[in-house]
Amino acid sequence: MTPEIQSQKSRALCQLAPVIPVLVVKDATKAEGLATALVAGGLPVLEVTLRTPAALDVIREMAKVTGGHVGAGTVLTPDDAKRAKDAGASFAVSPGLTETLARACADIDLPLLPGAVTASEVMRAMELGYSMLKFFPAEAAGGTKSLKAIGAPLPQVSFCPTGGITLASAPEYLSLPNVICVGGSWISPDADVAEGNWQAIETRAREAFGLR
Ligand SMILES: O=C(O)C(=O)C[C@H](O)[C@H](O)COP(=O)(O)O
Numbered sequence: 526m527t528p529e530i531q532s533q534k535s536r537a538l539c540q541l542a543p544v545i546p547v548l549v550v551k552d553a554t555k556a557e558g559l560a561t562a563l564v565a566g567g568l569p570v571l572e573v574t575l576r577t578p579a580a581l582d583v584i585r586e587m588a589k590v591t592g593g594h595v596g597a598g599t600v601l602t603p604d605d606a607k608r609a610k611d612a613g614a615s616f617a618v619s620p621g622l623t624e625t626l627a628r629a630c631a632d633i634d635l636p637l638l639p640g641a642v643t644a645s646e647v648m649r650a651m652e653l654g655y656s657m658l659k660f661f662p663a664e665a666a667g668g669t670k671s672l673k674a675i676g677a678p679l680p681q682v683s684f685c686p687t688g689g690i691t692l693a694s695a696p697e698y699l700s701l702p703n704v705i706c707v708g709g710s711w712i713s714p715d716a717d718v719a720e721g722n723w724q725a726i727e728t729r730a731r732e733a734f735g736l737r
Contacts, residue, residue, distance in 0.1 A: 526634040528627055528654030534636035535616055536657040538594055539685050539705040542568045543737035544695065546730070547598060547687060547710040553579045555718050556586035562723035563712070564592045566730025572618050572708060574598035575605055581612040588613030600637070603629030610635045618708075620661050622646070627653050638685060642666045647679055657683050659708065664689030669697050676703040692729075695736050 526534075539545070546563055548571060550556060563571060569592050573584050576599050587595040596616035597609030606617050606629050617630060622639035630637040640661040641647045650658055660672060663686035667674075672684060686698050687708030698707050712729045716722075 526631055526636065528631060528637070529656070531630060531636040532655050532657040535638040536683060536705065538570050538596075538616060538636075539638075539657065539683075541570050541594070542734060543699055543706050544568055544712065544730075544733040545570045545572050545685060545687075545706055545708040546712040546733075547572045547574060547708050548583070548713050549574050549576055549710065549715070550583045550718060551577045551579055551715075552719075553582035553586055555721065556583040557590060558721055558723050559713065559718055559726065560587040560590040560593050560595070562727040563730050564590060566727040567734030568712070568730045570594045570596070570706075572596050572598040573614075575600060575609065581608055584609060584612040584614050588615075596638075600626070602626065606630050606635055606637070607633060618659055620659070622650050622653070622655070624653065627655075642671070644675060644679065647675060647682055651679070651682060656681060657705070658685070660684040660686040662688030663698070663707075664694070668694070669701060672698070672701050672703060676701065692732055692736075695733070699736055 597614040598618040600617040600619045616636040618638045620640040640659040641650045690707050690709045717725045
């Protein structure tokens, strides 16, 4: 799957909801309840970060939830991409982009949403064939001001900004023409996941769904 087609697929996923919840889940027994609450709240596209030992099992469980599109986040290497795909991830998200990772995702037909921030990083991603990118770390890298500035010379690229975004700051991002959705971990705080407080998470998902 070429990077061009990967970008088409990640763009279509990003269009499904205004927010992609970024999930750091330590316990795979929580996966089904968490995914069900998020999908019920209107957020079907889920990014499970490969930052916990349980992450691949979490992907495996979440992939069974009807209506969800489960991807892996923090995909840094070809091996991460392969393990994520084998666990049932239908897309991968990376904080950055390397040619090795782009090639690996192309080889295994896994759509990649790669990260880029500077003009050179975005131009490199474009050279490789990507037109849908994660803008990470969004707030630390200048937030909406940077996205607006980068959109002037590079309007053909769309972004999913992630990193430091909240329910309060999301609308300004979503109002930009080069932003399709945002990513964020605020919808699924550790304490609610640990306690299985799915109602609170569904309520937050619903608020996020209402952003567009
Ligand atoms: O794990 C990855 O692959 C990342 O790139 C980082 C995450 O996307 C951000 O950590 C989410 O940002 P917050 O909403 O500020 O928590």
